[in-house]
Amino acid sequence: MSLSDRVRQAVAAVTDPELRRPIGDLDMVRDISVDDGHAHVGIVLTIVGCPAAAHIESDVRRAAASVPEVTDVTVEVGVMTPAERKALTEKLRDGRPPRQMPFGADSLTRVILVSSGKGGVGKSTITANLAAALAAKGLAVGLIDADVHGFSIPGLLGIPTGTQPTRIDDLMLPPVAHGVKTISIGMFLRDGEAVVAWRGPMLHRTVQQFLTDVFFGDLDVLLIDMPPGTGDIAISVGQILPHAEVIVVTTPQGAASDVAIRSGLVARQTGQHVIGVVENMAAFTLPDGTVVDLFGSGGGAEVAAALSQPDEGDEVPLLASVPLSAALRVGGDAGVPIVLSDPEDAAAQSIIQLADRLSHRTRGLSGRSLPISLSRTAASES
Structure with a gap:
């Protein structure tokens, strides 16, 4: 293999930080030559002003310089033509037509909605930390902030205000934080701006666009942070994702657990499967061993029992009881999930165990058709 071919091989393996695929597979590598040890490398970015431009150029330079006998590197950066971008978006869709949702019943991606009966129970904090914990275990994780009126996921994950998805024609590439690909209506608003006067049709369209126009790539898990209650978005998501x-x-408090039960019942009415309950703000232990149950006790177990249908073999377990934790709150304010910043904290441990429990449950292939066809000859030989 020639020196220029070895440089091309090294450069092609560089990963695009937004698309999470090698730039060689994305047809972003152009002419490469080596003259007396000086490598000249040409690459193209997807769009003008690509936010990952400096990252990609630095990685390409480092990859080329790592090849033995290369003494210097010059990287020339261009931009894809409209035709090249169109070819790229078609490749990313993997044959799917535009505006088609990739998370249907036949998808291998687990879609998990995180819901609550009322606000203030820490649902979004649990969702953000669960997403980060799953990603830390090596899973490909996406997160949709469907709480349009009360979005908080970008802040909880430390995504800077003003960060927007990169657009490649009609595809949006979600920002990545702590290994989690994330989209939220908050990314399209100015600092301090609120979403007002949005009703059913607009909310439905927003959620649908997040599911169809955002390119998450191949995911193991897609988490959706639902708004509290049983309003328009809960109904829309139930219609779009009945298999989720x-x-x-909930919190241990009776007032929270009572309405949490209704949230689970509405989800079940749309055909969705309630896989468990998470009790947040549970009792915590002081350094002297005193146990403090600030919000009471037993609410999570009550919700799980109320949503269980033992006669139909559907037991809804209490998946986790997350103790009240000041560090959990501090991590949320700082945009650093506690499961990463302080994994030994009791709340972090509970969420990490929840992630471990969920990561061992994957969507099976049973009952689903696979996109594989056998030739007549191969079929006859089998």
Whole structure:
């Protein structure tokens, strides 16, 4: 293999930080030559002003310089033509037509909605930390902030205000934080701006666009942070994703657990499967061993029992009881999930165990058709 071919091989393996695929597979590598050890490398970016431009150029330079006998590197950066971008978006869709949702019943991606009966129970905090914990285990994780009126996921994950998805024609590439590909209506608003006067049709369209126009790539898990209650978005998501799984978040307090039950029942009415309950703000232990149950006790277990249908073999477990934690709150304010910043904290441990429990449950292939066809000859030989 020639020196220029070895440089091309090294450069082609560089990963695009937004698309999470090698730039060689994305047809972003152009002419490469080596003259007396000086490598000249040409690459193209997807769009003008690509936010990952400096990252990609630095990685390409480093990859080329790592090849033995290369003494210097010059990287020339261009931009894809409209035709090249169109070819790229078609490749990313993997044959799917535009505006088609990739998370249907035949998808291998687990879709998990995180819901609650009321606000203030820490649902979004649990969702953000769960997403980060799953990503830390090596899973490909996407997160949709469907709480349009009360979005908080970007802040909880430390995504800077003003960060927007990169657009490649009609595809949006979600920002990545702590290994989690994330989209939220908050990314399209100015700092301090609120979403007002949005009703059913607009909310439905927003959620649908997040599911169809955002390119998440191949995911193991897609988490959706639902708005509290059983309003328009809960109904819309139930219609779009009737096969989704649901985790209900509550606090131990009776007032929260009562309405949390309704949230689970509405999800079940749309055909979704309630896979468990997470109790947040549970009792915590002081350094002297005193146990403090500030919000009471037993609410999570009550919700799980109320949503269980033992006669139909559908037991809804209490998946986790997350103790009240000041560090959990501090991490949320700082945009650094506690499961990463302080994994030994009791709340972090509970969420990490929840992630471990969920990561061992994957969507099976049973009952689903696979996009594989055998030739007549191969079929006859089998």
